[in-house]
Amino acid sequence: QTVVTQEPSLTVSPGGTVTLTCASSTGAVTSGYYPNWFQQKPGQAPRALIYSTSNKHSWTPARFSGSLLGGKAALTLSGVQPEDEAEYYCLLYSGGVQVFGGGTKLTVL
Amino acid sequence: QVQLQESGPGLVKPSETLSLTCTVSGGSISGYYWNWIRQPPGKGLEWIGYIYSSGTAKYNPSLKSRVTLSMDMSEKQFSLKLNSVTAADTAVYYCARLSAYASGSLDYWGQGTLVTVSS
Numbered sequence: 001q002t003v004v005t006q007e008p009s010l011t012v013s014p015g016g017t018v019t020l021t022c023a024s025s026t027g028a029v030t031s032g033y034y035p036n037w038f039q040q041k042p043g044q045a046p047r048a049l050i051y052s053t054s055n056k057h058s059w060t061p062a063r064f065s066g067s068l069l070g071g072k073a074a075l076t077l078s079g080v081q082p083e084d085e086a087e088y089y090c091l092l093y094s095g096g097v098q099v100f101g102g103g104t105k106l107t108v109l
Numbered sequence: 110q111v112q113l114q115e116s117g118p119g120l121v122k123p124s125e126t127l128s129l130t131c132t133v134s135g136g137s138i139s140g141y142y143w144n145w146i147r148q149p150p151g152k153g154l155e156w157i158g159y160i161y162s163s164g165t166a167k168y169n170p171s172l173k174s175r176v177t178l179s180m181d182m183s184e185k186q187f188s189l190k191l192n193s194v195t196a197a198d199t200a201v202y203y204c205a206r207l208s209a210y211a212s213g214s215l216d217y218w219g220q221g222t223l224v225t226v227s228s
Contacts, residue, residue, distance in 0.1 A: 001170055001171065034211045034212055036214060036215065038154075038215070040154075045203055045218040045219065045220055045221050046154065046203075046215075046218060047218070048214050048215055048216050048218075051212075051213065051214035051215075051216075052211075052212045052213075052214075055214075057214065057216065089153065089154050091156075091215070093211045096167060097156070097167065097168075097169060097170065098144075098156040098159075099156065100146075100153060100154040100155065100156060101153070102153045103153045103154070
């Protein structure tokens with residue numbers, strides 16, 4: 001089964017920019033994996049941010065963007081706010097099933 | 110506004126069957142893929158499976174032998190059964206709506222319900 005890998009943790013300063021990535025054990029991530037990104041804060045359900053690589057929901061702040069970068073899916077936060085401190089999960093479609101990455105703990109410091 | 114609410118026992122004995130129901134309100138149950146996802150305490154998310162409104166289901170291969178999803182359109186509910194549970198099945202269980210296969214989004218989630226497997 002596909003293994004999806006994310007950075008375990010990242011730290012960013014307020015106002016800064018950070019990119020989280022999502023890799024697949026089967027090879028390069030393409031748009032055909034329909035990458036999704038979710039934000040989860042402690043004690044809360046995950047919240048969808050990005051779907052199908054780069055599409056945003058109406059509730060997704062403009063500072064969040066999704067892309068493909070160097071064979072991986074990427075989530076970029078530009079102008080990071082303190083409230084962006086959270087766990088971020090990617091999700092890939094692979095072989096007809098959905099696979100979550102292990103999550104990235106983003107610290108805003 | 111679409112809302113999802115999980116319900117079911119919070120404690121299940123080892124080797125028994127975990128049963129949860131998700132009730133959908135504020136929107137149609139037809140035409141969507143209805144998912145179950147779980148999260149062990151302090152760990153990441155794991156997709157369990159989905160059931161389409163037609164009744165077609167797809168499961169995580171690692172759980173497929175123990176999972177059954179079903180749907181009650183008239184009650185706007187879908188359900189999860191996981192048999193032969195062990196302590197490793199202790200987790201917060203979420204239900205979520207997938208707006209379209211693959212290209213869509215898991216856009217609406219329930220608040221989650223903690224199920225503990227213990228004697």
